[in-house]
Amino acid sequence: MLSQIKSPEDIKNLSTKELKQLAAEMRSEIISVVGKNGGHLASNLGVVELTIALHRVFNSPKDAFIWDVGHQCYPHKLLTGRYDRFDTLRKAGGISGFTKIAESEHDFFDSGHSSTSISSALGLLVGRDLLNIDGKVIAVIGDGALTGGMAFEALSHAGQLAKNLIVILNDNQMSISENTGSLSKYLSRLTMTSQYQSFRHRFDHMVKRIPFVNKALTDFVFRLKRGLKGIIFRNNLFVDFGFEYVGPLNGHSIVELETVLKRVAKINRPVVVHVVTQKGRGYSPAENDPTTFHGIGPFCISDGTVEKFDTLSFTEAFSNTMVSLGEKRKDVAAVTAAMMKGSGLTTFAHRFPDRFFDVGIAEQHAVTFAGGLARAGIRPVVAIYSTFVQRSIDQVIHDVALQKAPIILALDRAGAVPDDGETHQGIFDISLFRPIPNMILIAPASAVELNLSLEWALTQNLPVVIRYPKSSCPTEQEAFALPMEAGRGVMVSEADGAKLLFVCTGGIFPEVLEASRQLLLKGIANNIYNLRFIKPLNQEHFLNIVAEYDAVVFVEDGVRIGGIGAYLESLIHVHFPKIRSKVCGFSDNFIPQGKRSQILESAGLAPFQLALEAELLISKSAEVSKEREKSL
Numbered sequence: 098m099l100s101q102i103k104s105p106e107d108i109k110n111l112s113t114k115e116l117k118q119l120a121a122e123m124r125s126e127i128i129s130v131v132g133k134n135g136g137h138l139a140s141n142l143g144v145v146e147l148t149i150a151l152h153r154v155f156n157s158p159k160d161a162f163i164w165d166v167g168h169q170c171y172p173h174k175l176l177t178g179r180y181d182r183f184d185t186l187r188k189a190g191g192i193s194g195f196t197k198i199a200e201s202e203h204d205f206f207d208s209g210h211s212s213t214s215i216s217s218a219l220g221l222l223v224g225r226d227l228l229n230i231d232g233k234v235i236a237v238i239g240d241g242a243l244t245g246g247m248a249f250e251a252l253s254h255a256g257q258l259a260k261n262l263i264v265i266l267n268d269n270q271m272s273i274s275e276n277t278g279s280l281s282k283y284l285s286r287l288t289m290t291s292q293y294q295s296f297r298h299r300f301d302h303m304v305k306r307i308p309f310v311n312k313a314l315t316d317f318v319f320r321l322k323r324g325l326k327g328i329i330f331r332n333n334l335f336v337d338f339g340f341e342y343v344g345p346l347n348g349h350s351i352v353e354l355e356t357v358l359k360r361v362a363k364i365n366r367p368v369v370v371h372v373v374t375q376k377g378r379g380y381s382p383a384e385n386d387p388t389t390f391h392g393i394g395p396f397c398i399s400d401g402t403v404e405k406f407d408t409l410s411f412t413e414a415f416s417n418t419m420v421s422l423g424e425k426r427k428d429v430a431a432v433t434a435a436m437m438k439g440s441g442l443t444t445f446a447h448r449f450p451d452r453f454f455d456v457g458i459a460e461q462h463a464v465t466f467a468g469g470l471a472r473a474g475i476r477p478v479v480a481i482y483s484t485f486v487q488r489s490i491d492q493v494i495h496d497v498a499l500q501k502a503p504i505i506l507a508l509d510r511a512g513a514v515p516d517d518g519e520t521h522q523g524i525f526d527i528s529l530f531r532p533i534p535n536m537i538l539i540a541p542a543s544a545v546e547l548n549l550s551l552e553w554a555l556t557q558n559l560p561v562v563i564r565y566p567k568s569s570c571p572t573e574q575e576a577f578a579l580p581m582e583a584g585r586g587v588m589v590s591e592a593d594g595a596k597l598l599f600v601c602t603g604g605i606f607p608e609v610l611e612a613s614r615q616l617l618l619k620g621i622a623n624n625i626y627n628l629r630f631i632k633p634l635n636q637e638h639f640l641n642i643v644a645e646y647d648a649v650v651f652v653e654d655g656v657r658i659g660g661i662g663a664y665l666e667s668l669i670h671v672h673f674p675k676i677r678s679k680v681c682g683f684s685d686n687f688i689p690q691g692k693r694s695q696i697l698e699s700a701g702l703a704p705f706q707l708a709l710e711a712e713l714l715i716s717k718s719a720e721v722s723k724e725r726e727k728s729l
């Protein structure tokens with residue numbers, strides 16, 4: 098049946114029985130493709146019925162759906178003409194795991210970061226109104242995404258404008274891990290309150306039907322109800338914001354959802370529809386462990402098992418160091434913005450619950466909160482993915498760097514990030530943090546260096562950013578274990594007489610090492626200098642090192658504009674104008690989805706490409722030049 102659905106129009110006339118079958122087929126398609134390609138399984142299984150109901154009641158794309166984060170849009174993709182390409186999900190050149198304007202007229206924004214849907218939807222609605230364009234606008238936001246402050250900024254504005262914005266609150270009580278904070282408790286109470294209301298109606302009805310109920314008993318029941326009401330009834334937050342509130346609805350009953358949504362479509366004011374769903378619905382491994390199945394790599398469909406790798410990842414190395422630091426020092430605390438598992442803080446959280454803080458999807462608050470902790474004398478380590486720290490740059494400048502607050506920002510997923518595409522690449526952090534006074538930036542190349550960096554950072558009285566990639570740690574080199582010295586990197590290899598030097602950031606060391614090996618095989622001697630520090634830089638030390646070489650290739654896993662390579666190149670041009678140099682990094686483009694190796698190759702950062710650049714620089718040969726042109 099699913100293969101016949103080419104557009105949402107095709108589901109409008111299906112019977113209840115057919116809709117059930119459709120939902121089952123959608124689930125099995127999602128499980129099968131995510132089992133092979135990896136992806137956000139549990140969130141998508143939870144919104145199958147909701148997506149069907151939305152597409153039956155509203156008319157996309159005239160009516161616009163804005164999916165918050167966009168990680169739960171697979172059912173929407175299946176109903177909007179992308180079934181045929183669904184098996185390319187998250188692959189290079191394939192369809193995205195998030196909504197994408199270029200992919201379909203049914204996707205209104207490119208998405209990936211949380212808590213933006215209400216703002217985007219409100220803007221779209223107001224803009225359409227100004228231009229007299231018809232159509233409803235519906236934001237679908239999870240209870241996790243609602244913990245992001247921006248969602249509240251938008252609710253407040255929407256309440257004031259009083260336009261007919263529809264906000265579907267998809268409440269599954271889970272963020273990636275369990276949802277945290279008083280808002281999450283508030284939503285549970287709201288659900289209970291409404292369930293109490295429906296219980297009360299049924300109760301009244303029942304009492305009236307009991308024969309010979311005397312007045313004393315009715316009075317007693319009335320008093321009991323008043324007592325309960327005192328405990329359970331509160332003002333509804335959404336109503337206070339100026340919204341109508343409808344719900345909570347059973348998010349797995351297409352009939353109930355449709356009946357209510359049809360009425361909601363007629364309301365001419367902002368409205369929140371509270372829908373309760375179950376994450377992982379219909380696939381027991383995901384129902385039982387929605388956190389693991391939130392975002393998952395390929396897995397075995399029959400039992401949900403995931404392949405385990407023996408190699409240590411940077412995340413695991415960070416996790417281990419944090420636990421040992423937590424043991425050694427009582428003043429070390431860890432802060433995460435809803436990424437406990439992904440950032441490797443689960444063990445720390447269990448071992449030191451008093452010093453672990455999951456603040457919800459609130460990166461801005463996480464940073465300023467850490468600034469406050471530091472002011473009190475605590476040494477907070479804030480673990481945030483490179484891409485998500487982008488939204489707390491002002492907090493880093495104003496609440497941390499200006500105050501010289503000694504917090505550590507541990508940026509996982511720096512550099513090329515596989516599978517998720519443009520919104521998740523960690524390629525801007527170097528350029529964003531380098532200009533900020535008082536900041537120290539370190540890019541360790543291995544587990545040992547990450548460990549040393551964290552320990553060293555705790556001895557500093559300034560904020561320190563430590564950035565590392567989503568990849569396994571490379572084989573350790575002797576140089577990685579050398580003690581940290583501010584502003585100095587380490588020579589990883591020191592071949593006598595080499596005239597070519599690679600200078601690299603830690604995250605891309607494996608590719609540089611491989612390029613170096615390929616050149617050695619060709620008889621081109623070369624050395625590698627691992628920068629360790631992106632800031633500060635011991636200029637004298639650096640210039641002494643490069644002085645020995647004829648050619649220097651800078652390689653960084655960040656954008657070239659504002660990066661470290663361009664800066665160092667300008668430095669050597671001033672001091673040693675004869676040294677030939679080349680900066681390799683990401684160009685001025687957003688980088689689409691692919692595996693790490695595919696992403697690096699598309700940016701000219703694959704080992705064979707780095708080797709070619711270096712060879713060209715040193716030999717200036719026309720033949721090498723041609724080969725290089727071909728490789729790009």
Ligand SMILES: Cc1ncc(C[n+]2csc(CCOP(=O)(O)OP(=O)(O)O)c2C)c(N)n1
Pocket residue numbers: 140143166168169209210211238239240241242243267269271272273376391434435436458460485
């Ligand atoms: C700014 C930002 N921080 C963190 C994330 C990572 N992230 C993706 S989905 C998600 C949880 C969202 O929870 P919810 O909105 O309840 O959706 P659910 O998956 O439960 O359906 C998080 C933390 C993100 N996408 N954006």
